Amino acid sequence: MELNAGIALVAIAPFIAALLAPLVQRFSAPLAGWLLALVPAAIFVFLLQFIGPVADGQIVATAIDWVPAYGLKLSFLIDGLSLTFALTISGVGALIVLYAPAYLKGHPHLGRFMGFMLAFMGAMLGLVLADSMLALFAFWELTSVTSFLLIGFDHSRQAARRAAIQALVITNVGGMALLVGAILVRQLSGSWEISALGSLAGEPLYGLVLACFLIAAFTKSAQVPFHFWLPNAMEAPTPVSAFLHSATMVQAGVYLLARLSPSLGGTAAWSGILLVFGGATLLWGALGALRQTDLKQMLAQTTIASLGLLVMLIGLGSETATAAVIVYFVAHAFYKAALFMVVGAIDHETGTRDITALGGLADRMPLTFIGAALAALSMFGLPFTLGFFAKEEMYAGLSDGPWQDIFALAVLVAGNALLGAVGLLVAIKPFLGAEVTTPKSAHEAPIAMLAGPLVLGAAGIVAAVMTDWLAHSVLEPGASAIMGAPVPSHLTLMINPASIALWLSVLTWGLAVLAYQQAATIRTLLRRVGSLLWTADQVFDAVMFGLIRFAGAVTRALHHGRLELYLVTVFAMLALALVLPLLALGGIDALLPLSDLGDWSARLAWPDLQLYEWAVALLAVVGLVAVLVADNRLVAIVSLGIQGTAVALIFLLFGAPDLAFTQFMVEVLSVVILALVMTRLRLDERDHRPFEDLLRDGTLALVCGAGVSLALMVVLSGTLDTKLSDFFTATSVPVAHGANIVNVILVDYRGFDTLGEISVVMGAGIAILALLRRKKAAPAKPSRAQKATS
Amino acid sequence: MDYALAVLVGLFIALGVYLLLSRSIIRMLLGVTIFGNGVNLLIFTAGRLTREVAPIVPAGLDQPAGPIANPLPQALILTAIVIGFAMFSFLLVLAYRAYQELDADNTDTMRLAEPEDAPRPPLSY
Numbered sequence: 001m002e003l004n005a006g007i008a009l010v011a012i013a014p015f016i017a018a019l020l021a022p023l024v025q026r027f028s029a030p031l032a033g034w035l036l037a038l039v040p041a042a043i044f045v046f047l048l049q050f051i052g053p054v055a056d057g058q059i060v061a062t063a064i065d066w067v068p069a070y071g072l073k074l075s076f077l078i079d080g081l082s083l084t085f086a087l088t089i090s091g092v093g094a095l096i097v098l099y100a101p102a103y104l105k106g107h108p109h110l111g112r113f114m115g116f117m118l119a120f121m122g123a124m125l126g127l128v129l130a131d132s133m134l135a136l137f138a139f140w141e142l143t144s145v146t147s148f149l150l151i152g153f154d155h156s157r158q159a160a161r162r163a164a165i166q167a168l169v170i171t172n173v174g175g176m177a178l179l180v181g182a183i184l185v186r187q188l189s190g191s192w193e194i195s196a197l198g199s200l201a202g203e204p205l206y207g208l209v210l211a212c213f214l215i216a217a218f219t220k221s222a223q224v225p226f227h228f229w230l231p232n233a234m235e236a237p238t239p240v241s242a243f244l245h246s247a248t249m250v251q252a253g254v255y256l257l258a259r260l261s262p263s264l265g266g267t268a269a270w271s272g273i274l275l276v277f278g279g280a281t282l283l284w285g286a287l288g289a290l291r292q293t294d295l296k297q298m299l300a301q302t303t304i305a306s307l308g309l310l311v312m313l314i315g316l317g318s319e320t321a322t323a324a325v326i327v328y329f330v331a332h333a334f335y336k337a338a339l340f341m342v343v344g345a346i347d348h349e350t351g352t353r354d355i356t357a358l359g360g361l362a363d364r365m366p367l368t369f370i371g372a373a374l375a376a377l378s379m380f381g382l383p384f385t386l387g388f389f390a391k392e393e394m395y396a397g398l399s400d401g402p403w404q405d406i407f408a409l410a411v412l413v414a415g416n417a418l419l420g421a422v423g424l425l426v427a428i429k430p431f432l433g434a435e436v437t438t439p440k441s442a443h444e445a446p447i448a449m450l451a452g453p454l455v456l457g458a459a460g461i462v463a464a465v466m467t468d469w470l471a472h473s474v475l476e477p478g479a480s481a482i483m484g485a486p487v488p489s490h491l492t493l494m495i496n497p498a499s500i501a502l503w504l505s506v507l508t509w510g511l512a513v514l515a516y517q518q519a520a521t522i523r524t525l526l527r528r529v530g531s532l533l534w535t536a537d538q539v540f541d542a543v544m545f546g547l548i549r550f551a552g553a554v555t556r557a558l559h560h561g562r563l564e565l566y567l568v569t570v571f572a573m574l575a576l577a578l579v580l581p582l583l584a585l586g587g588i589d590a591l592l593p594l595s596d597l598g599d600w601s602a603r604l605a606w607p608d609l610q611l612y613e614w615a616v617a618l619l620a621v622v623g624l625v626a627v628l629v630a631d632n633r634l635v636a637i638v639s640l641g642i643q644g645t646a647v648a649l650i651f652l653l654f655g656a657p658d659l660a661f662t663q664f665m666v667e668v669l670s671v672v673i674l675a676l677v678m679t680r681l682r683l684d685e686r687d688h689r690p691f692e693d694l695l696r697d698g699t700l701a702l703v704c705g706a707g708v709s710l711a712l713m714v715v716l717s718g719t720l721d722t723k724l725s726d727f728f729t730a731t732s733v734p735v736a737h738g739a740n741i742v743n744v745i746l747v748d749y750r751g752f753d754t755l756g757e758i759s760v761v762m763g764a765g766i767a768i769l770a771l772l773r774r775k776k777a778a779p780a781k782p783s784r785a786q787k788a789t790s
Numbered sequence: 791m792d793y794a795l796a797v798l799v800g801l802f803i804a805l806g807v808y809l810l811l812s813r814s815i816i817r818m819l820l821g822v823t824i825f826g827n828g829v830n831l832l833i834f835t836a837g838r839l840t841r842e843v844a845p846i847v848p849a850g851l852d853q854p855a856g857p858i859a860n861p862l863p864q865a866l867i868l869t870a871i872v873i874g875f876a877m878f879s880f881l882l883v884l885a886y887r888a889y890q891e892l893d894a895d896n897t898d899t900m901r902l903a904e905p906e907d908a909p910r911p912p913l914s915y
């Protein structure tokens with residue numbers, strides 16, 4: 001049980017370390033790399049103890065209740081596949097964490113960088129250990145986010161920002177697809193746990209589920225046509241490229257396919273799609289690598305190729321192919337991370353990573369050269385390296401298969417040959433031959449930067465020599481987890497001349513050496529062809545800028561900055577809100593049943609107003625009309641006063657003396673203030689509206705007015721609930737001891753309301769004071785100043 | 791009698807809306823005032839009209855002797871009138887200051903914050 005809780009800690013510890021990383025960096029700068037590397041190293045050692053049990057066929061699982069109400073668990077599982085990945089991540093991670101502070105020495109944000117790296121490692125470990133698909137999704141997205149932060153680490157460069165956004169957008173499209181796929185699978189199987197899945201091949205939604213997971217895997221693992229973000233991601237500092245964009249994060253897609261192949265695999269669609277896309281990616285990446293002269297870009301392209309190769313192998317799905325997946329993954333992680341670190345060291349020590357500007361570094365950087373050579377041997381696939389085993393396994397069993405297998409074999413041989421050629425280029429070209437002057441005077445890299453390439457390069461050979469251990473402890477459990485059935489190993493150090501796989505390897509080597517010798521010619525040729533192609537990268541820019549333009553157009557359409565149009569919208573909504581319910585809920589019918597008018601003359605009663613009441617109403621109408629037609633400011637102000645006075649008189653006539661007095665006072669004050677202000681302004685008080693505006697505004701005004709009138713009539717035709725008024729009337733004297741009921745309501749029953757009202761008045765007063773006190777000759781006065789100068 | 795006032799309320803609202811839709815700030819201000827008066831009358835009328843009897847309890851009594859005007863809408867309107875006046879004063883001063891600073895009383899020409907030729911969103915990363 002203690003062990004099991006430790007599994008969850010494996011995924012959590014790096015996050016804690018990530019939080020502490022900036023502090024560690026600040027207070028122990030020279031040792032920070034060594035200290036922080038302890039975390040992944042401890043995880044690596046902790047995970048080593050599972051090799052024995054897992055090799056014996058055990059599966060170690062643990063779960064933390066996440067949302068128990070929904071049956072959600074944060075479940076983790078260690079089997080051969082996840083253990084292989086987790087060991088690789090933590091092992092390579094320890095060397096990278098050691099390497100990074102030396103590479104970025106003196107960078108002001110190194111602590112932040114280390115935090116991002118460790119957080120990424122936690123996400124990646126969580127991803128490969130997760131059993132719950134939701135946990136997998138969460139960690140998957142976390143790797144995308146940390147990758148974004150790391151690619152954009154040098155955020156002052158536009159290329160880095162673009163690459164970061166591109167990687168985030170592409171991998172998040174896949175992340176969304178993964179979520180949809182996970183939810184679909186949950187609906188089909190009734191469980192979030194991957195370990196509980198059976199085969200989904202016959203399910204009705206199989207095609208959709210497959211499409212979702214394939215999009216997720218292809219975007220993350222940079223398969224054609226989503227491959228273009230990976231070379232751009234090389235904008236990141238080299239430790240990031242070595243860790244995320246070769247050995248770990250981009251392998252998440254491969255991991256997902258491998259993990260799901262017992263559930264989704266075995267169908268024609270599965271193998272067909274994986275073979276076609278994987279094969280295309282392999283060749284595209286391998287050729288792309290030969291096009292480049294930048295060492296880092298070359299390696300990035302070979303990573304695309306290797307990812308394509310792994311996808312192809314998963315698509316093949318045979319026992320040997322599955323075994324090859326495991327061996328190739330480990331071999332690739334070792335040599336590719338090592339070569340990236342070598343390139344980083346070359347870049348760091350010489351100031352360039354252009355292969356044509358480098359040569360003869362072996363004397364000056366002997367240890368770096370040894371690391372590069374060891375890694376390249378494995379990449380080239382000579383015997384006694386992991387790369388050799390990977391190649392043997394993938395060739396085995398294909399040569400006597402149907403034509404599809406032969407075709408796949410041809411693609412694999414060609415791809416491996418081109419990759420081998422790139423391996424030779426990277427390891428030989430900068431180090432051997434005549435010495436070339438470099439921007440910086442080259443010297444050996446510090447020990448922290450050498451440890452990675454040397455250890456990983458050596459590991460690629462040591463692991464191969466320990467054949468039985470490799471076969472029993474890594475290959476068999478890993479391949480069995482992918483196949484869903486025990487896979488026996490037949491790795492042997494013996495070189496068997498009768499095996500056709502060996503002769504295919506020899507063919508591969510021959511082609512690789514040929515391609516190495518003709519590299520310059522191939523490069524020129526590829527560049528000539530490549531410049532004609534319209535790249536997916538440009539499509540991405542077109543889509544992104546199209547999105548920005550679309551957003552801009554929508555914003556301008558809705559947020560046009562013309563006040564009267566905003567108000568038109570507001571009042572159009574008011575008109576609809578008034579008229580629609582009247583029509584839909586029968587309000588008009590209740591007032592005036594149009595279908596059955598009956599004796600309509602009886603309804604046409606003259607309102608029972610007294611003569612003086614008529615006079616007041618007429619006064620209001622006159623005031624209103626005068627405001628409308630006033631053609632000088634004094635008439636407008638006086639007319640405003642007239643309608644206000646009429647309102648006050650109405651209050652007075654219908655038993656509201658308090659209101660009448662207040663209204664009178666307010667009207668007088670309004671008229672006085674308005675007259676004072678308006679005489680100071682040379683305003684044009686007449687209304688200039690074009691005819692169409694007049695029509696629009698007039699219609700809206702009439703509809704709103706009529707709507708309010710009709711709604712009010714509907715209200716009046718109903719009964720009034722006087723409960724509240726009755727309560728106030730009955731209790732005003734006995735309880736509140738006030739005879740004026742309105743005043744009692746204001747200062748007693750609704751005292752807080754009145755307090756709020758006073759606060760509003762005070763706030764308005766303060767604002768007015770502030771506005772008037774602001775000095776007229778304030779600095780910000782652009783319109784007049786501009787007018788004066790222009 | 792109530793229905794006649796309902797028609798009058800409609801007139802107030804219609805004129806208020808019409809003035810608010812103007813581009814001239816000062817007319818919008820008149821519109822705010824008239825719209826406010828219309829809404830006050832609306833509340834007043836919705837609480838039913840009673841002629842001449844103010845909601846005041848005569849001295850020496852616990853309850854009003856006969857039917858009185860509805861006191862609740864009156865209390866609400868009293869608050870509304872005061873707040874409406876505060877807002878009117880504020881808007882007036884704001885318009886005055888805007889005229890001084892921007893030399894404009896027309897909303898179409900008040901484009902300091904959102905100029906007509908505002909820059910498009912940047913097409914870069």
